[in-house]
Amino acid sequence: MDTIVIGGGQSGLAAARSLRNAGLTPVILEAGERPTGSWAHYYDSLTLFSPARYSSMPDLPFPGDGDHYPHRDEVVDYLHRYADSLDVEIRTATRVSAVESDGAGAFLIHTEAGDTLRTAGVVAASGSFGNPHVPDLPGRGSFTGQLLHVADYRSPKHYAGQRVIVVGAGNSAVQVAYELAEGATVTLATRQPIQFMPQMIGGKDAHYWHTTTGFDSLPPQWLACIATGTLVMDTGDYAAALQAGRMDRRPMFTRFDGEHVIWSDGTPEQVDAVIFATGYRPDLDYLRTLGALDASGLPLQVGGLSTTHLGLSYVGLEFQRSFASNTLRGVHHDAAHIAAPMATYASGALAAYGL
Incomplete structure (x- = not known):
């Protein structure tokens, strides 16, 4: 061949x-x-x-x-x-x-x-x-709740009434957290604040501008100078949902401890499931x-x-x-x-x- x-x-x-x-x-x-x-x-x-x-x-x-x-x-x-x-x-x-x-x-x-x-x-x-990448956080092996990567996530119906943390600040993390929040209590755990980019700009989808301005073809070396973090495409629902409290965002927790996660201020919280949308x-x-x-x-x-x-x-x-x-x-x-x-x-x- x-x-x-x-x-x-x-x-x-x-x-x-x-x-x-x-x-x-x-x-x-x-x-x-x-x-x-x-x-x-x-x-x-x-x-x-x-x-x-x-x-x-x-x-x-x-x-x-x-x-x-x-x-x-x-x-x-x-x-x-x-x-x-x-x-x-x-x-x-x-x-x-x-x-x-x-x-x-x-x-x-x-x-x-x-x-x-x-x-x-x-x-x-x-x-x-x-x-799939899952960060090796301290105590991960001791966690008694459900721990999975978004690659293994399918639908929100299995999480109704549960306390769920979605780890990640990208499109998948926000999209999954948004749909989970319909029936679960959801927190987005991120290392940096979520950066939203509007889906519609000047009455046209952002991809119109990506393709017509040449942004699509920019080399990674230039992109590294332009983008300081992950951008989330906002359809108009996601940022509003965070502001309205449908789901919340907190700084990343530091470790697992049995059925708990330990937040950055030292507060433990019992959690049913942690979904890593970490790329x-x-x-x-x-x-x-x-x-x-x-x-x-x-x-x-x-x-x-x-x-x-x-x-x-x-x-x-x-x-x-x-x-x-x-x-x-x-x-x-x-x-x-x-x-x-x-x-x-x-x-x-x-x-x-x-x-």
């Missing part, structure tokens, strides 16, 4: 499209039963913050009214149709366990089913949903034995191209090359960026230089 793409979600599909357009014949290996990535596993009420017109991938417009905000299941169906529209081989229910060098400039892909595939190039596009890390453990990751498990790369192995690249990393890198509307730009060098390597063109 000239190229194997690991992951069949939005990033893997975008990568396969760009590789095919560059003259390669990519094969996608997807761990799930459908080539839709992690979308089907998000919580039931998940709705995109970007309207349909700003949630499309190349060659297939998102269906329906361009101004509506698609539900999780709409995205799943869209990605399935997108996969069907690509002229590439997709092997589902194929989880990669390890990637190794074959010692001759190619790679050996080992699957959990026991198969080994040889390929000239590898695109790691497995996203981050499979690697994800790239799900790339299969590259660890290859030596392509740093000590914390992050890929050693620049702009999606590996700095440790020729023929290895990445698509779908957060802020890989821009603000929109790991979004439906923007991931194809990063996929196109890695396609040409991947094609050069897979074609054997570097052999003329003794490589």
Whole structure:
């Protein structure tokens, strides 16, 4: 095989499209039963913050009214149709366990089913949903309530009448806390105050401005100078709910103690459940034995191209090359960026230089 793409979600599909357009014949290996990535596993009420017109991938417009905000299941169906529209081989229910060098400039892909595939190039596009981050707070093992990451949260019906803390200051944390507050007593625990950004600016959705002003394409180095923290897209409901006391926000608690959390002022409080909406890390453990990751498990790369192995690249990393890198509307730009060098390597063109 000239190229194997690991992951069949939005990033893997975008990568396969760009590789095919560059003259390669990519094969996608997807761990799930459908080539839709992690979308089907998000919580039931998940709705995109970007309207349909700003949630499309190349060659297939998102269906329906361009101004509506698609539900999780709409995205799943869209990605399935997108996969069907690509002229590439997709092997589902194929989880990669390890990637190794074959010692001759190619790679050996080992699957959990026991198969080994040889390929000239590898695109790691497995996203981050499979690697949720939960901070290791003191006393966590002693907590007798329910403790979970938002990756395992589905709906508020199981928490009616309970005391719930949602840890995090991002979109998922606020959206989940808001819906939980319908029937539970909810606190958002954050290290910094929540920074809201209005969904509508000048009568247009914020994504109109992201795409027309060029903000979407700003490099991460510039974004680090602009954004001092996580921004939460406010539909007009979330900030108002905090101000009205539907849910509250407190500084992060310091530790767990049995059935209690200990707040920063030393006050203990009995809590039924703590939901961590504390983000994800790239799900790339299969590259660890290859030596392509740093000590914390992050890929050693620049702009999606590996700095440790020729023929290895990445698509779908957060802020890989821009603000929109790991979004439906923007991931194809990063996929196109890695396609040409991947094609050069897979074609054997570097052999003329003794490589």
